Amino acid sequence: METSRPVVVKRVPESLNLKQARVFLEEVRPLLEHDRPQLVFDLSLVHRIDAAGVDLLLYCMQEAARRDGDLKLASLSPHAQVVLDLTRTGRLFEIFASSADAVRSFGGYLPNMVRQFHPDPELEAKDGRKAA
């Protein structure tokens, strides 16, 4: 089942400290206010992220979840990866190697974890044809 809602990919700026986080939040806020927002944050450029930046990511995820949407992270820079590991927040997000992968992940109705336990026969058949 394909969703018709758009997936918005937003590139996070190089520095995500308190000041930058506020600016970024103002940019993102209209996207978060949609019904069931589907957002991907591309963190490939991030070279500096502090506690305020992590707080912003969590806030955005919370806001998206409140409207029955989702926020996924993609292309994490080494700095962002280390800081998310350090603050134990990396495990709260779905993280993808590239923005394209993250966007594709919104396409399936069932989340990956659910799909493991309730496999979709149609998708499996499609995968099987590809493998063949």
Next chain:
Amino acid sequence: MDLGGRNSESSGFSDLTPPASGLRGVRALVLVGGKPEIERFGEFPLAQFDVLGRSVLMRTLDRIRAAGIGETAVLSDTEPLPPGPESVSCKFSVAKPECFWNEALRLFRSLSRHSECVLVFRLGAWAEVDLTAMLNEQQRSGAAIMRAHSRRGEALDVFAISSGSQSEAAALLRGELRNERVAVAVHKSYGYVNLLLTPADLRILTLDAFARDCEIRPCGRELRPGVWIGSGARVHRRARILAPSFIGRFCKVHRAAIVTRGSSLEHHAEVDCATVIDNSSVLAYTRVGAGLDVECSLVGLNQVHSLQRNTTVVIEDPHLIGTTTTHFSAPLLSAARWCVSLMPGMLRKLLSEPRTEPVARDRPEAIVPSTPALSDSSLAPVESQTDPYREMAETRRYGNE
């Protein structure tokens, strides 16, 4: 600056070689750094960082002294880390990277003037070379320069250079210890070697020390099997320290913190509440913020080197990684800061109108007769009936307080 003094605690060696009288005519030159691109963490040579309470540099000096070598000179290409090695028995000098090797040659010449042989170390690697055996082999073979090699055949930067061969020594030192143009004999060493090329190697050295694979032993008291604590360390009773772990001198471990799986906190490090230090080394004077998860990392100098991701990142947020201070004025400063934080409240209280106790009115309840006979409205005080703010006044008096 002097180097080489020992703390009152054990120096961390399991079995020290007794001073050998045969090495009296031998002097040592210890070079720290010399290769700006490698063997560093945050611009400092890895040899300057503490491993279980004592730096590789200091431990190397301990080995040299234990071998009975009298005079030692140390040359570094960076300033020593705070508070700096303190001692009495050897000279410590700092040279700029561009003139490092010329300065090394000058020191070598001054040391070789009154000795038969000079041992030259470059740190670099932690190499447990048997110095007595090496010098004996050099004496027997008559080689001008002998270089130690590990059991796997890696060339180590440990040289025994006879004082008579000045020109070869000059060629070797000017060539930054590359021995292409100099004849060098090989001494095979079977001791433990860690090349300390990357921050990950420093972590491996710590784990090897816990596993007793090398001579390095933690400097501190073994509180429980596998848990060493240095003097002056403070661990909250709700914190958990799981073996093998090392808590250095004057460290602070706050409530609900966990230190586990071969982690080490070097001196004056601080771990805030509910932070987990798992399989990691926290360098001296480093403060790790509250609620963090430090796993397989080397943390210090406002940087985190993740061993899993093999990357070093600079953390500028002091809430995550910061530095501690031990300056004597630190408690005074913190007290002053506390006083300043109280000032606005105190000033507000002083400048506000003096609080006046409400005039004790005659409580209407006290005089209002409760008996039906006295319940006549004419007997009730007039004020109690006309004051519309009576209830409000009562509420403010008790509720606000």
